[in-house]
Amino acid sequence: MSFAKCFGLTQPEGKKAMIGYHFSRRATLAVAARCSFLLALGAAAPAVQAAEVKVISTVALTPTLDELIPKYESSSGNKVAVVYSTIADLKKRIEAGETADVVILSRPVLDGLQAQGKVAPDSIVNVGSSYVAIGVRTGTPKPDISTxxxxxxxxxxxxxxxxxxxxKGGASGVYFAKVIDRLGIADQMKSKTVLVPxxxxxxxVAKGEVEMGVAQASEIAAVPGAQVVGPLPGDLNSAIVFAVGVGSTSKDLEVAKSLIELLTGPTGAAVLKSKGMDPP
Known part of the structure; x- marks a missing residue:
């Protein structure tokens, strides 16, 4: 703030006033003191601090968040720290006391955590859905899994x-183990199965280390060199609805909601679709 602006004058008016008028010494000192106080007050005002948003998310949303988070950080100035794991593992950790501003899990699990007071009331919004899929290396023939x-x-x-x-609680792995049992081929598959965490x-699959992979379609589609063959046939097909909510201990609800709005808005929907997930 300039000296002239302390009087509520523009610069030209302030200069004219100082030249054309004579103030008493007492008035001048009073104004100077006022200006010094205002300038000191402005200098002492704390700068706006960027917030850090902690996110706990299922690995199924990794491809989507990897693309969205840089956009969010660039536009908001906030920083995002993400903890990824399987749904079962994250559920246990949250129930044991781990907290976050934003939580992304399957809808049933998130609803259960809300009932326990771990997720803020009325904050849950569906993000999208994905199905358990078969994947093979890009360029190789797709097997027929239509029945x-x-x-x-x-x-x-x-x-x-x-x-x-x-x-380890991976949702697609738990489900597919049941499918193999139902097909009656569990014993035949053991020797050629590579389990991952x-x-x-x-x-x-993309590296050619295994011929066929089973995971959420969104997870397979996000890997360069891997292609989705399709969902499991008939009543073996299993879709999972993912949702997001605000952690009940979040100290900055508006910041948490701003990230959720990006994820569930048009920009988020476009990214979700590009990663093999169906927006709500």
Whole structure:
């Protein structure tokens, strides 16, 4: 703030006033003191601090968040820290006391956490849905999995297959283990199955380390070099609805909501679709 502006004058008016008028010494000192106080007050005002948003998310949203977070940080000035893991693992950690500003999990699990007071009331919004899919390396022939019998034959014919370790709680792995049991081929598949801790099946397929991978379609589609064959046939098909909510301990609700709005808005929907997920 300039000296002249302390009087509420523009610069030209302030200059004219100082030249054309004579103030008493007392008035001048009073104004000077006022200006010094205002200038000191302005200098002492704290700068606006960027917020850090902690996110807990299922690995199924990794491809989407990897693209959206830089956009959010650039436009908002806030920083985002993400913890990724399987739904089962994150559920246990949140129930044990781990907290975050934004939580992204399957809708049923998120609803359950809200009932426990771990997620803020009325803050849950659906993000999108994905299905358990078969994936193969890009450029290789896609196996016919259009019926249960054809899926069974394709699995038996595959030299190797990978999916998330059911013991670690990956949703697609837990489900696919049940599918194999239902098809009656669990024993035949054991020797050629490579279990992974999370969403790495698509990566193994892309590298040629396994012939076939099973994961969420969004996880496979996001891996360069891997292609989605399609969902499991008939009533074996399983879709998961993912949702997002505000952690009940978040100290900055508006910041948390701003990230959620980006994820669930038009920009987020376009990214979700490009990553093999269906927006709500």
């Amino acid at each position: 249960q019998e054809k899926l069974k034959n394709a699995l038996l014919a595959a030299k190797s297959i990978s999916y998330a370790d059911p013991a 999370g969403a790495q099946a698509g990566e193994l």
